[in-house]
Amino acid sequence: MEKQQRHQKVTARTEPFADKASTRIWEELASSDNPYIADSSRCHGYDLIDLMRGASYIDTFYLLFRGDMPSTDERQLLEKLMIGLINPGPRHPATRAAMNAGIGKTDPQHILPISLAIMGGEHLGAGEVEGAMRFMRRHRREDPVRLVEQLLKAQGEGQPEEGDWHIVPGFGSCFGGVDLMSSKLVTLLLELPGCGDIMKWGAQFSSALEKHNMGWLNVGVAAAVFADLGFHPRSGAGLFQLLSAPGLLAHGMEQANKPITAMPFISDKAYTIDYD
Amino acid sequence: MTKQDTTLWDRQRNKIISKKGGWLIGDGVYCHGYEMMDELVGKVTYMQVVVLNATGRLPERRLAECIEAAHICLSWPDSRIWCNHIGALGGTMRASSVASTVAGVLATDSRSYGxxxxxxxxxxxxxxxxxxxxxxxxxxxxxxxxxxxxxxxxxxxxxxxxxxxxxxxxxxxxxxxxxxxxxxxxxxxxxxxxxxxxxxxxxxxxxxxxxxxxxxxxxxxxxxxxxxCSTLVASGVTACYVDMRNRPAGTFLPLRCDDVLYQGKPHRLLPEQEDEVRG
CATH class of the missing domain: 1.10.230.10 (Cytochrome P450-Terp, domain 2)
Structure with a gap:
């Protein structure tokens, strides 16, 4: 007969949990008549109504995450990135998830969460941004050409037999080549006065990768700007999702009123079962 | 400019080659070599199919029963548990049960629990x-x-x-x-x-x-x-959703303004407002 394992009796640990949630971001001041109704709301000290009157959306967005207003250069850099990332395009898997939900008549309020969940992926998605930010922050003082050679030597065996290879998060091949749109975004961003050291270093790193048929991916571009603007790497994934959200929603909603036949359904002839 | 090799992607345009199975209309529904309606429905448990779909292997019934029991262990209807709390919040703000349950399940992609x-x-x-x-x-x-x-x-x-x-x-x-x-x-x-x-x-x-x-x-x-175990906690989240869905909206752990501790910067004016004040 097997010996019975003795386990501990279940008892509470009485850990010191906080009495209240706390925040440095938002302050709500109660109405004198009802403690649940806010009479004013402040973002890092600025009254929300004042922000509506005197600040831009980009200012307030930056303030929310960074705690202070952006400089003119920072505002311009963030705004240009937001335009550059506004739509992943109808071929991106996250957008296709939104379109699929739309054409399938999924409740409209679910379209964005569905597509953003897919956008969390680690291949050309938000899941790649934090790693890209950390990589560039860690290596920004190294010679990018030499680093590329070292990485190729060290990670060459990690290259998949088929398909794209992201040699490090944020950089790699895209459908077997260099992603041209990402390169174009970078060309414009590099011209801005707010463009920072990490973006400049990333551009050199990307150039060194080009002869190996790799370069910037848009997640890498986003990561470089986020890092230069001082956002924490852990915020990178969510920021990327946020900036991609308008395009995801627009494409999903565009399909929502179309008949289900308005998108392809793979025919039986083109559907093959091929067990390993 | 050299033409790039896109064979990998070209081979897979407009077609699906499934290694799992599928519905061949008028023929049958196949799942890892089993015809689902004839060989699985009514003959194996749902949890056996969950394991089959996840791993490609159909486990013996008693093993699936053990895995199912573990799912019960993670399905407590206690809304203090982090994933369940999300379900309750969905209930109190009248989100759908699907959205709330899925949101709670998503929360278990966590370094801390789940x-x-x-x-x-x-x-x-x-x-x-x-x-x-x-x-x-x-x-x-x-x-x-x-x-x-x-x-x-x-x-x-x-x-x-x-x-x-x-x-x-x-x-x-x-x-x-x-x-x-x-x-x-x-x-x-x-x-x-x-x-x-x-x-x-x-x-x-x-x-x-x-x-x-x-x-x-x-x-x-x-x-x-x-x-x-992708949906390990789902049922407990649903329970906590239902608990709050059936009560007046917005009443799950309601917070007064001063129930959240503000630790940030004190009230300040925008630069333009400060200039005006200075005259």
Whole structure:
């Protein structure tokens, strides 16, 4: 007969949990008549109504995450990135998830969460941004050409037999080549006065990768700007999702009123079962 | 400019080659070699199909029953548990049950609790088994693992927040015993680790540690278990959703303005407003 394992009796640990949630971001001041109704709301000290009157959306967005207003250069850099990332395009898997939900008549309020969940992926998605930010922050003082050679030597065996290879998060091949749109975004961003050291270093790193048929991916571009603007790497994934959200929603909603036949359904002839 | 090789993608345009199965209209519905309507429906349990779809292998019924019992262990209707709390918040603001349940499930993609620690638990016990088979003592396994956390007793599958001990472990032991499972090599090692931890740190095994060892003995990899258990907590989240869905909207743990502690900057004016004030 097997010996019975003795386990501990279940008892509470009485850990010191906080009495209240706390925040440095938002302050709500109660109405004198009802403690649940806010009479004013402040973002890092600025009254929300004042922000509506005197600040831009980009200012307030930056303030929310960074705690202070952006400089003119920072505002311009963030705004240009937001335009550059506004739509992943109808071929991106996250957008296709939104379109699929739309054409399938999924409740409209679910379209964005569905597509953003897919956008969390680690291949050309938000899941790649934090790693890209950390990589560039860690290596920004190294010679990018030499680093590329070292990485190729060290990670060459990690290259998949088929398909794209992201040699490090944020950089790699895209459908077997260099992603041209990402390169174009970078060309414009590099011209801005707010463009920072990490973006400049990333551009050199990307150039060194080009002869190996790799370069910037848009997640890498986003990561470089986020890092230069001082956002924490852990915020990178969510920021990327946020900036991609308008395009995801627009494409999903565009399909929502179309008949289900308005998108392809793979025919039986083109559907093959091929067990390993 | 050289034409780039896009053969990989060209080969897969407008077609699906499934390694799992599918619906061949008018012929049948296939799942890993089984015809679902004839061979699976009414003949195997839902949990057997969950494992089949996740791993490609149809487990014996009693193993699926054990995995199902573990799902029950993670389906408490207590809205203080983090994933369940999300379900309750969905209920109170009248989100749909699907959205709320899925949101709670998504929350378990967490470093602290849920399914990722289960995957890490399997990785730990399988690595520990390898070390043990290579001559490392159980005491050294514990010491080495704790050393990764500054000597503290942080071993995946042992200890737990909120409480010491875990009532789910003896429950699962009873289930496994009643279904005729023996204590395998991984579980035996897991028990020995528990004994060392208990003696040294007064910490015990949790449900993760038990299931990690049990499922390792059944031949599952960490990734397979992560796939099988994707919706591990779903039912408890739904329960907490329903609890709040059936009460007046917005009444789940309502917060007064001063129930949130503000620790940020004091009230300030925008630069333009300051200029105006200065005149």
């Amino acid at each position: 399914i990722k620690p289960l995957k890490a638990g399997l990785s730990f016990i399988q690595a520990a088994m390898l070390a043990f088979n290579n001559g490392v003592s159980v005491t050294d396994i514990v010491t080495n693992e704790c050393a990764k956390h500054g000597g503290k007793p942080f071993i995946m599958g042992y200890g737990r927040p909120i409480a010491k001990g875990d009532e789910r472990v003896p429950a699962m032991e009873r289930v496994a015993k009643n279904l005729g499972f023996q204590v395998g090599a991984h579980l035996k090692l897991a028990y020995e680790i528990e004994s060392v931890l208990d003696e040294r740190f007064n910490e015990g095994m949790n449900i993760n540690g038990y299931m990690s060892a049990f499922l390792s003995d059944q031949g599952f990899s960490p990734d397979e278990v992560y796939l099988i």
